[in-house]
Amino acid sequence: MRPISSLVKDHIRNLKPCVHGGEVLDAAYKSGVRRENLLDFSSSVNPLGTSVKALAAAEAAFNQVAAYPDSTSSELREVIAKHYSVRKENIVVGNGSTELIYLFTEIFLSKEDKVVMAAPTFGEYEGAVRKTGANICFIKSGEDQKLDVNTFIEAMKDAKMVFICNPNNPTSLLTPIEDLTRILDTALEHSVLVFLDEDFLEFVENEQSFSMISHIEKYPNLFILRSFTKLFGLTGLRVGYGIACQEIIDVLMCTKIPWNVNCLAQAAAVIALKDEEHLQRTRQLICEEKAYLQKGLSNIEGFRVFAPDANFFFIDIRKTGYTAAELTQKLLQQGIMIRDCSSFKGLDAYYIRIAVRLHQENVRLLQELGKVL
Numbered sequence: 001m002r003p004i005s006s007l008v009k010d011h012i013r014n015l016k017p018c019v020h021g022g023e024v025l026d027a028a029y030k031s032g033v034r035r036e037n038l039l040d041f042s043s044s045v046n047p048l049g050t051s052v053k054a055l056a057a058a059e060a061a062f063n064q065v066a067a068y069p070d071s072t073s074s075e076l077r078e079v080i081a082k083h084y085s086v087r088k089e090n091i092v093v094g095n096g097s098t099e100l101i102y103l104f105t106e107i108f109l110s111k112e113d114k115v116v117m118a119a120p121t122f123g124e125y126e127g128a129v130r131k132t133g134a135n136i137c138f139i140k141s142g143e144d145q146k147l148d149v150n151t152f153i154e155a156m157k158d159a160k161m162v163f164i165c166n167p168n169n170p171t172s173l174l175t176p177i178e179d180l181t182r183i184l185d186t187a188l189e190h191s192v193l194v195f196l197d198e199d200f201l202e203f204v205e206n207e208q209s210f211s212m213i214s215h216i217e218k219y220p221n222l223f224i225l226r227s228f229t230k231l232f233g234l235t236g237l238r239v240g241y242g243i244a245c246q247e248i249i250d251v252l253m254c255t256k257i258p259w260n261v262n263c264l265a266q267a268a269a270v271i272a273l274k275d276e277e278h279l280q281r282t283r284q285l286i287c288e289e290k291a292y293l294q295k296g297l298s299n300i301e302g303f304r305v306f307a308p309d310a311n312f313f314f315i316d317i318r319k320t321g322y323t324a325a326e327l328t329q330k331l332l333q334q335g336i337m338i339r340d341c342s343s344f345k346g347l348d349a350y351y352i353r354i355a356v357r358l359h360q361e362n363v364r365l366l367q368e369l370g371k372v373l
């Protein structure tokens, strides 16, 4: 028998898993701090958790687990379509939005294709593209961490696909609508597919004015990603969705794995989207706590805090004298998890990401940072 590694496709053999925040069990294991004593600021999800109504819907769906779930997530697609005033045929649902990143690249990319994305940005785009063997052109963001739009536009003219994360993970920065429009118009002219990740847009005030969902008919090359993981807090149930013109959605619906979203997740997501009260409470909390943390974090000597558009802070800590890894370790010993961003392409060892949490938790974070620094 030949070694298994020699049987793996060349471009896949050396792939490594992407690093993520939110690895609470692993952090507990490595630090010796009990899991229930850890406060997780490394994963940017709803600090209020899941809507109680959505949880009740998941519970009620337990009596359906003996049957296959609806493979086309029909009811959920209808509810999402109504929510955004589009058609059900414009929606595909995935096992988390991550499934759709991988499905989209698998469908459209071949080995010789070029893909353009910013650096830094969410790491799974790179992982998904590498799996297809296509080539990636990274456009490094400037010192202000904003997307270098002119260089991006030049690079994308002979590309097959571009990725844009809006607001971007890990920088928490929005791309201005004029820049997005320029990118989309160039993409249309040069037949480039645009994968626009709006997973964190729901945390942005006046979300509609930044979203491209109402433009899917104008841009048949546009695929918009959304998730129930972040604002809706269905993180462990795994539900995300894509919105695009019917031609794109038809291909995804035909090529996704069957029964990709379980019955509990579908039932919970249908109700979560309608639970306006929970969403309003969340938005209010994030707004207040962002202001509180902005003040507290900016007062810390050596912190350069980038003004956040989403529900998390991106901070350059080089002037503290600590690396991100050192500060992460020190805080972990105090039961606080933050995201060391050194695994993001385009960043050095001095950036951290911190999610907005409940008030008392944010108070504790500032106290612990005060002690450590």
Ligand SMILES: Cc1ncc(COP(=O)(O)O)c(C=O)c1O
Residues within 6 Å of the ligand: 095, 096, 097, 098, 099, 122, 165, 169, 197, 199, 200, 226, 227, 228, 229, 235, 239, 240
């Ligand atoms: C920008 C962005 N997009 C997509 C995802 C994937 O989210 P999920 O698969 O949980 O929907 C994440 C997760 O961290 C993310 O940060």
